[in-house]
Amino acid sequence: MSEISTVPIHMRRAGFDPAPELSELRDGEGVRRIPTQFGVDAWLVTRFADVRAVLSDVERFKQPARLPFQSASMPDISDEELVRRQAGNLLALNPPEHTRLRRILTPEFTVRRMRRMEPRIQEIVEEHLDVMERNGSPADLVSSFALPVPSLVICELLGVPYEERAVFQDRTSRLLDVSVPLEQRMELQLESRAYMAELVARTQADPGEELLGMLVREHGDAVTAEELIGIGNLLLVAGHETTSNMLSIGTLALLRNPDQFELLKKEPERIDDAVEELMRWLSVVHSGTAKVTTTDVEIAGQHIPAGELVMLALPTANRDPELLDNPDKLDITRHGVGHVAFGHGLHHCLGAPLARMEMRIAFPALLRRFPGLRAVSDEAAFRSFHVVYGLSSFEVAW
Amino acid sequence: MSEPLQVRADRNVCIGAGMCVMTCEEVFDQDDDGIVLLLLPTPPAEYATAVRQAVRNCPSGALTLRDE
Numbered sequence: 001m002s003e004i005s006t007v008p009i010h011m012r013r014a015g016f017d018p019a020p021e022l023s024e025l026r027d028g029e030g031v032r033r034i035p036t037q038f039g040v041d042a043w044l045v046t047r048f049a050d051v052r053a054v055l056s057d058v059e060r061f062k063q064p065a066r067l068p069f070q071s072a073s074m075p076d077i078s079d080e081e082l083v084r085r086q087a088g089n090l091l092a093l094n095p096p097e098h099t100r101l102r103r104i105l106t107p108e109f110t111v112r113r114m115r116r117m118e119p120r121i122q123e124i125v126e127e128h129l130d131v132m133e134r135n136g137s138p139a140d141l142v143s144s145f146a147l148p149v150p151s152l153v154i155c156e157l158l159g160v161p162y163e164e165r166a167v168f169q170d171r172t173s174r175l176l177d178v179s180v181p182l183e184q185r186m187e188l189q190l191e192s193r194a195y196m197a198e199l200v201a202r203t204q205a206d207p208g209e210e211l212l213g214m215l216v217r218e219h220g221d222a223v224t225a226e227e228l229i230g231i232g233n234l235l236l237v238a239g240h241e242t243t244s245n246m247l248s249i250g251t252l253a254l255l256r257n258p259d260q261f262e263l264l265k266k267e268p269e270r271i272d273d274a275v276e277e278l279m280r281w282l283s284v285v286h287s288g289t290a291k292v293t294t295t296d297v298e299i300a301g302q303h304i305p306a307g308e309l310v311m312l313a314l315p316t317a318n319r320d321p322e323l324l325d326n327p328d329k330l331d332i333t334r335h336g337v338g339h340v341a342f343g344h345g346l347h348h349c350l351g352a353p354l355a356r357m358e359m360r361i362a363f364p365a366l367l368r369r370f371p372g373l374r375a376v377s378d379e380a381a382f383r384s385f386h387v388v389y390g391l392s393s394f395e396v397a398w
Numbered sequence: 399m400s401e402p403l404q405v406r407a408d409r410n411v412c413i414g415a416g417m418c419v420m421t422c423e424e425v426f427d428q429d430d431d432g433i434v435l436l437l438l439p440t441p442p443a444e445y446a447t448a449v450r451q452a453v454r455n456c457p458s459g460a461l462t463l464r465d466e
Binding site: 056102103106107109110111112272336338342343344345346348349352353356 | 413414415416417419420421423428430431432433447451454455457458459
């Protein structure tokens, strides 16, 4: 299997924006059959209303038991083995398994629970800003702030030893890099499971107060070790990559739109709306998970037979002129735009309240600490091949 | 809008995303399991905009308005 050298169509970007051909698709026929790197075609859905409709309808659009890439890269692996490897991975599950696990996890991510974490997140943010300030300008915002803050937060929440981060931060990042050959990514996934298996075993022997320990203590009978591994891995990966990239690329977006940067600096109480607007405008998760049609369906006037793969372009949906006026403008004064950057439906991001809390603390704290923040270079290191869009590094000065 | 707003919350459909609580905590809350609790089933007019927004943006479709 060869390394891919072109970015998959649904992930194509022009800086912060979806690639022009994707916006044209949305404003034209809306849905199109596209080739995928796995050798099978998929239907790419690009409009807001259609994306929301697909995500809301788990009866007609299911998570496939076996994705095409799993057939291509792991032909020798049995369905049973695949099910074992996907245990606890909420993104790959359908009701009723999904419902059972999600209900167990939901109490850990309530708005009230997140508010209780607020002081600790503030502390973590300020500590990292202290170090940045001490070490002096310039600094790489990714490695000194955007990555370590959410990484430490999710480690503390889950009960993953932060001092082991060297082991999983790099692996997590390569796992989501589509330019890494599939076989290698499958290997990385196995390594992740092996790491988490060890951690789960340690937790089962001595369950702590953190999320993994709580799951063992309170749901030890209802959740299998395999499921704990899947849950732990999913939350660890999701907690690292998403918020981290929002913090780096979000800061760049504000700096490239100085009026918005100044407005947020002057009126930090706008942060809640600013976070939603940055989420909408940037859509760092390019795509919802791939679905398979369980019956014949029609999307944007296009007939799609049962058994076809459907992919969802979140960046074009969030920039749909049918959703809002002037969609390509970053405007933090917008309020109440119902974007799909966290997804929609049953698989709507479990960690959304945590991500929002981290961002609403981190952005204003960064602007407060370094009001003269600026990018060192006019060039930006966009991560084009990454399942979660963002920056690989970001040199800032103040 | 002569009729007062009436909200319904289906606790069996709710996935506990908490969007409604973040949008209008005077009307919506979550129980210890994260599932929606309706504090004011007929919210006063001052909350109408926020309530409509919460209903529109609810990821699971657990919230509905009576006039819809």
